Amino acid sequence: MNTEFTETSLKDILKRHKRSFDGKIFPNEPPDEDDLMLIFGLTQEIKSKNKQYWGKQLGHCWEDIITTLCRQKCENFGDRIKYGSGRKHLCDFVIGNIAVDTKYRIGSGDQGTLDKFKLYGNKLHERGYRPFMLILRKDNLPSAINACQEGGWTVKTDNETYEYISGITSFDLKSWLKAKRNCYNPSDIGTT
Secondary structure (H helix, E strand, O other), X not given: OOHHHHHHHXXXXXXXXXXXXXXXXXXXXXXXOOHXXXXXXXXXXXXXXXXXXXXXXXXXXXXXXXXXXXXXXXXXXXXXXXXXOOOEEOXXXXXOOEEEEEEOOOOOOOHHHHHHHHHHHXXXXXXXXXXXXXXXXXXXXXXXXXXXXXXXXXXEEHHHHHHHHHHHHOOOHHHHHHHOOOOOOHHHHOOO
């Protein structure tokens, strides 16, 4: 696959998400930010004002980036596996017999969420897949990580996630995201 085409696709994702963040960004950066936060100039202080909103939006952005990158760079890419009535899905996409689900962060420890992680991992195993959870942040709820592992998921977080992505795509996403830091204006994303 063409690396320029991949970079253009990933930049388009950042531009689209940047537009939804406009008007919600404030200055200052505390020490515990992540690569996606730095692209949009987000701080923990800003996120703490509406954690659910920012977690959901950054999660969508992370999923879009990883799915697009793998769609363009991986042979045997397949769409998500639906479950039940078709509205739910067991994973975000597959690469051959690897089922991949992406998470920005896992912060929910309610029993329903924990049971879902276990159930979905088991369902994927029953269908012959090896489930992988690719999580950007490392500050995840331990009970949620344990539930994923009990369900048979191989869980990658932080640098392990970047290494895994690099291994399957031959694309250094971590360096690419770092080069896009503080792209406050959507047009800036396309210039570097």
